[in-house]
Amino acid sequence: MLRFTYPRRVAFYETDLAKVVHHATYLKYLEEARVDWMRQNDLLHLHAPEGKIVLAVLETQVQHLLPAYFNDVLRVELQVRLERSKIRFRYVVYSDRFQEKPIALGETLHFPLNESFKPTRLPEALWERLEKEIWTEIWP
């Protein structure tokens, strides 16, 4: 089974004085992966600023298993599913430095808001895409 994968090289400015990537930066990597998933599935035009919805972030969770260093090449794999009217993304982050061991596990939960920041319905194209996604409870 092939999972959606987003590659990302660590920038110098993403490290901190402990010489590793700062933990807040991981949420940026997860967002980039999520946005890329939408882009590859031709869904990005539904989201602000081009589209009318914002997938507001309700919850984030990250577990850090191994550090990431400047110039490492990371890859973020993700899966996504509908949970009633919410969307859950689950992520596993790997690094070329540690091969098959994940360096971080993440989860974000989202809810669609309209332009006035009120809850709204999911666009149909997004709904349809989500129905086709495969979710594996035991992962990685």
Add this chain to the structure above:
Amino acid sequence: MLRFTYPRRVAFYETDLAKVVHHATYLKYLEEARVDWMRQNDLLHLHAPEGKIVLAVLETQVQHLLPAYFNDVLRVELQVRLERSKIRFRYVVYSDRFQEKPIALGETLHFPLNESFKPTRLPEALWERLEKEIWTEIWP
């Protein structure tokens, strides 16, 4: 009961195109509060770069209840406790815009590493301080 409180005004550069504070920024606010707690308790000299340990971040979790906007004055309240050799911080973030309703709940779990990034013992002064801290399971 008076909880440790860290006040923080939202900067312009911390907002995103949805006009609210970006969710990754909350982990920075929690870190600032955590560092301030160490500073106020005269523990900061134990931590890198002045001291020899780093409180590595093992887990982070944030729940977002209400948005934060440019120029809002937030206050991060926190409690902290030892969990075996780990340290858990729990945070409640308030905003002057929403008064008594929290805008976010957070949690971070830490582990002391030495300068070579190996697990190490907690400095005694930190241990002693943690033993005196009060933790309330039901909060807020």
Add this chain to the structure above:
Amino acid sequence: MLRFTYPRRVAFYETDLAKVVHHATYLKYLEEARVDWMRQNDLLHLHAPEGKIVLAVLETQVQHLLPAYFNDVLRVELQVRLERSKIRFRYVVYSDRFQEKPIALGETLHFPLNESFKPTRLPEALWERLEKEIWTEIWP
């Protein structure tokens, strides 16, 4: 003569692997000082999101003389003047670590845009305030 001064403590996440504050962060400090100058002069309500103008950034310049470290207390001093329809801010950044030697010199040039990002006139209250400001060519 008393210059406008904005104090700012360096956060952990603002450092990089060279153990000093990353140079891009200085533009954030200058922005915070500029915003605070507007706040103290009761001008912030004129600017987006509360007001209708944005002071777009046309140019930035920073000279780095000495490094800033985690937990240092910086102070950003500034002066500001009208240059035709543009506004120039000049900044000197000091650190408690180096006393009277500046650690950085900065300059930013701004132009008022309206909500559709078209050039617009300066709000009168801002104009009046700028006319009263004192500018010293030789500084510091």
Add this chain to the structure above:
Amino acid sequence: MLRFTYPRRVAFYETDLAKVVHHATYLKYLEEARVDWMRQNDLLHLHAPEGKIVLAVLETQVQHLLPAYFNDVLRVELQVRLERSKIRFRYVVYSDRFQEKPIALGETLHFPLNESFKPTRLPEALWERLEKEIWTEIWP
């Protein structure tokens, strides 16, 4: 003549409430381009953390001509030359949204420091590479 070019897509978290990329982020784009130039020229191992020098930033300058928006694909072109013992990079940033008009012009000046943050000599391989670089005063 083919200039060194670094492509970069704008991330969501790099925008601010004015819906454009925040000006401090441009210095991060320039750094990424500079690092990529070193990487492509097999010079990155000379720089911290792998190598012993840090190319400290002495000066930065950015002129903003047009805005950058979420999801735009930017490309940073650069040229570089020795100025006595300093290294100057000059950058022109383009966007797929505005085709041949640059959206920003930048410049950064650097100086080699050793691990104790004292001035040091340029590594020979870097020196040799810089001697081969072509610099055009009138650009773009």
